[in-house]
Amino acid sequence: MIEEFQLVQVMDQQGELVQGEYEKDISEDLTRTFYRHLIRIRTFDKKAVSLQRQGRIGTYAPFEGQEASQVGSALALQDKDWLFPSYRDHGATMTFGHSLLHILLFWKGRNEGCVPPEGKNIFTPGIPIATQLPHAVGAAFAEKRKGTRNAAIVYFGDGATSEGDFHEGLNLASVWEAPVVFFNQNNHYAISVPMHKQMKTKTIAQKALAYDIPSVRIDGNDIFAVYFETLKALERARNGDGPTLIESVTWRYGAHTTADDPTKYRDQQESESRRKDNDPVDRLMKFMKHRGWGDEEWMTSVQKECAKEVDLAVEELEAYPAADPSVIFDYVFATPTWTIQEQKEKLLERLRGE
Amino acid sequence: MSTLTKMKTLTMVQAITDAMRVMLQESEDVLLMGEDIGTNGGVFRATDGLQQEFGEDRVLDTPLSEAGFIGAAIGMGLNGFRPVAEVQFLGFIYPAYEQIMTHASRIRTRTLGHFTCPLVIRAPYGAGVRAPEIHSDSTEALFTHMPGIKVVCPATPYDAKGLLIAAIEDPDPVLFLEPMRCYRSSREEVPEEKYTVEIGKGKVVTEGEDVTIIAWGAMVKVAEDAAKEAADKGISCEVLDLRTLYPLDRDLISSSVQKTGRTVVVHEAHATGGVGNDVLAIINDNSFLYQKAPTERVTGFDTPVPYFGFEDFYLPDSKRVLAAVEKVARY
Numbered sequence: 217m218i219e220e221f222q223l224v225q226v227m228d229q230q231g232e233l234v235q236g237e238y239e240k241d242i243s244e245d246l247t248r249t250f251y252r253h254l255i256r257i258r259t260f261d262k263k264a265v266s267l268q269r270q271g272r273i274g275t276y277a278p279f280e281g282q283e284a285s286q287v288g289s290a291l292a293l294q295d296k297d298w299l300f301p302s303y304r305d306h307g308a309t310m311t312f313g314h315s316l317l318h319i320l321l322f323w324k325g326r327n328e329g330c331v332p333p334e335g336k337n338i339f340t341p342g343i344p345i346a347t348q349l350p351h352a353v354g355a356a357f358a359e360k361r362k363g364t365r366n367a368a369i370v371y372f373g374d375g376a377t378s379e380g381d382f383h384e385g386l387n388l389a390s391v392w393e394a395p396v397v398f399f400n401q402n403n404h405y406a407i408s409v410p411m412h413k414q415m416k417t418k419t420i421a422q423k424a425l426a427y428d429i430p431s432v433r434i435d436g437n438d439i440f441a442v443y444f445e446t447l448k449a450l451e452r453a454r455n456g457d458g459p460t461l462i463e464s465v466t467w468r469y470g471a472h473t474t475a476d477d478p479t480k481y482r483d484q485q486e487s488e489s490r491r492k493d494n495d496p497v498d499r500l501m502k503f504m505k506h507r508g509w510g511d512e513e514w515m516t517s518v519q520k521e522c523a524k525e526v527d528l529a530v531e532e533l534e535a536y537p538a539a540d541p542s543v544i545f546d547y548v549f550a551t552p553t554w555t556i557q558e559q560k561e562k563l564l565e566r567l568r569g570e
Numbered sequence: 571m572s573t574l575t576k577m578k579t580l581t582m583v584q585a586i587t588d589a590m591r592v593m594l595q596e597s598e599d600v601l602l603m604g605e606d607i608g609t610n611g612g613v614f615r616a617t618d619g620l621q622q623e624f625g626e627d628r629v630l631d632t633p634l635s636e637a638g639f640i641g642a643a644i645g646m647g648l649n650g651f652r653p654v655a656e657v658q659f660l661g662f663i664y665p666a667y668e669q670i671m672t673h674a675s676r677i678r679t680r681t682l683g684h685f686t687c688p689l690v691i692r693a694p695y696g697a698g699v700r701a702p703e704i705h706s707d708s709t710e711a712l713f714t715h716m717p718g719i720k721v722v723c724p725a726t727p728y729d730a731k732g733l734l735i736a737a738i739e740d741p742d743p744v745l746f747l748e749p750m751r752c753y754r755s756s757r758e759e760v761p762e763e764k765y766t767v768e769i770g771k772g773k774v775v776t777e778g779e780d781v782t783i784i785a786w787g788a789m790v791k792v793a794e795d796a797a798k799e800a801a802d803k804g805i806s807c808e809v810l811d812l813r814t815l816y817p818l819d820r821d822l823i824s825s826s827v828q829k830t831g832r833t834v835v836v837h838e839a840h841a842t843g844g845v846g847n848d849v850l851a852i853i854n855d856n857s858f859l860y861q862k863a864p865t866e867r868v869t870g871f872d873t874p875v876p877y878f879g880f881e882d883f884y885l886p887d888s889k890r891v892l893a894a895v896e897k898v899a900r901y
Contacts, residue, residue: 298649331684339648340680344672350638351673354645361601361627362650380665384638391633547679548718550686550741553770553817 221421221433226440229494231502244509250439252518253287254497257307259522268474273323277304281469284496285401287311288442292450298337298368300352305371309338316529346376349385356396367395367453375406377420390427395453398461407472408481424461436464437496576762583753585727585760586616589734592764594624603630603639604656613658614694640666644674647687660695661707674743675718689743696788696838697885698751700878707875708839713745714816720769721815723747725790727758732767749787772819778808781895782826784849785836786812793836796891805899815845824856831862832898836886841869863901866894
């Protein structure tokens with residue numbers, strides 16, 4: 217089956233274009249946009265890991281290594297599309313327009329972080345694995361019912377494909393011809409369980425055959441492949457041609473979350489050699505360098521701007537108003553029930569020292 | 571009620587169909603989804619004729635996929651629709667439990683009201699109709715314990731229509747339990763037009779002085795029968811139909827048990843962790859000093875709902891309820 221689902225590359229590991237037909241679609245501007253977003257989310261990710269280490273945010277799920285998958289796919293979206301992330305996809309949500317402050321608030325245990333910017337259809341990070349797939353199908357189907365050309369994209373990992381919700385989501389999308397893109401980031405590991413213990417199949421893309429959904433297996437560290445294949449899938453969705461499954465083959469360098477130690481379950485040499493040979497940011501830089509696009513001075517200025525933006529978000533986070541205990545009671549229902557109202561009053565009384 | 575109100579005589583299942591028809595007519599945002607609800611009109615015919623009337627786009631036959639279609643209904647709710655999903659039997663809702671527990675019930679809280687989940691899940695429930703295994707479960711307490719979802723359970727055609735319309739209009743998720751034994755057991759005059767019964771309000775079914783019997787769903791009829799039998803023995807019972815299991819109608823419970831001072835709670839669900847215990851907690855919190863006898867519970871057992879060859883042993887009947895009434899009356 218792996219022969220039928222050959223890895224699609226537009227740019228190889230040396231940063232050379234390997235599919236000439238994309239030449240016309242690639243501009244210096246586009247690569248600069250890619251570069252800026254890759255640096256931005258990587259800067260954020262590194263900062264967040266460091267904040268966790270210092271106890272300034274809670275447990276954090278890093279995505280370093282997966283930046284091309286997240287940036288390339290999120291940049292393919294249009295403004296009114298829907299994005300359903302998992303907990304490791306805030307690189308995609310920030311690229312699509314979520315605020316850094318809100319993403320940090322989420323990781324600091326604040327519900328406020330789940331509120332997207334007005335007008336942005338970004339759902340909350342899916343914690344229970346694969347549960348967000350049916351939501352995306354429903355939201356996409358709703359767009360179809362309304363007669364729009366909007367689509368939904370939903371992110372999930374390799375482990376998620378073992379869950380029932382993955383299969384139920386794909387089946388429903390297939391039957392309803394829902395305008396949804398199932399964007400799988402295959403980083404080869406659930407927490408500690410490698411792909412060969414997760415599934416017997418050699419690819420994730422092939423699972424779409426069972427649902428008669430088109431699928432493609434792409435080099436997830438090749439931002440061009442990610443971007444162009446996601447655009448194609450979204451275009452299919454907008455044109456009423458239904459869902460697509462994209463398997464974006466990538467790697468996370470670090471831990472599942474800051475609460476685990478990857479050296480316990482895999483040889484971190486592998487991460488180091490992938491960082492050296494197949495880093496998504498380096499590959500784009502090589503590509504740009506070959507063409508003389510984006511000189512070092514510009515790249516340094518981008519890095520500085522991103523660092524500044526992230527630092528500013530951290531400042532905003534740390535100046536953010538303290539948690540108001542009313543929040544846990546006031547949004548359970550549109551109108552609180554008597555049990556919740558009384559529990560709230562008792563807590564507030566106690567906090568006031570009465 | 572105005573004398574101009576047109577009435578029709580309906581069974582509970584017909585009243586439920588009527589409620590859905592009224593809401594489908596009123597708003598394009600309302601859509602029905604579930605297994606076999608289209609051409610077949612649902613396993614209990616609750617959606618009979620609705621797909622023919624409103625089309626396949628608004629009355630959706632879904633794949634056999636409870637987690638999938640409840641999850642998709644959540645997504646539709648996020649995106650402007652008001653889905654009414656039918657689960658064929660409450661005992662088949664368990665694959666969707668994760669979607670309800672981890673998403674439907676907490677989307678509003680999680681997003682401080684930015685996203686909401688105006689979803690109604692209808693589920694036939696309860697024993698007493700000689701159904702196969704799993705078809706007779708009464709696991710309402712799994713949902714009353716779940717923060718962020720209301721649980722409603724009518725016992726009559728009038729209440730069924732009014733409560734279902736209220737549930738569909740409610741901005742938050744509602745589990746709407748339909749006691750199968752009541753589907754066709756009686757008929758009642760029901761207004762043809764739209765009306766609502768307030769969620770969170772129970773009612774006095776029979777007024778009485780000596781003992782309060784508290785029930786819901788199919789157990790309301792059992793309680794009424796026991797009250798009649800008790801009357802023959804000189805015990806006057808007040809029967810309450812809670813109608814909503816979360817949030818409970820504390821005022822109704824308190825006013826009745828403070829009057830009688832003696833209470834029997836009846837439910838067909840398992841005793842441990844049952845909603846009856848929440849009723850007891852309300853009595854304890856508000857009416858402790860009014861009590862003249864310890865409250866009795868008449869419930870199903872802490873066993874799986876048995877195969878139907880045994881269900882008469884399991885299900886509370888009027889004799890068991892009467893024995894409890896006499897016990898609290900004599901205490």
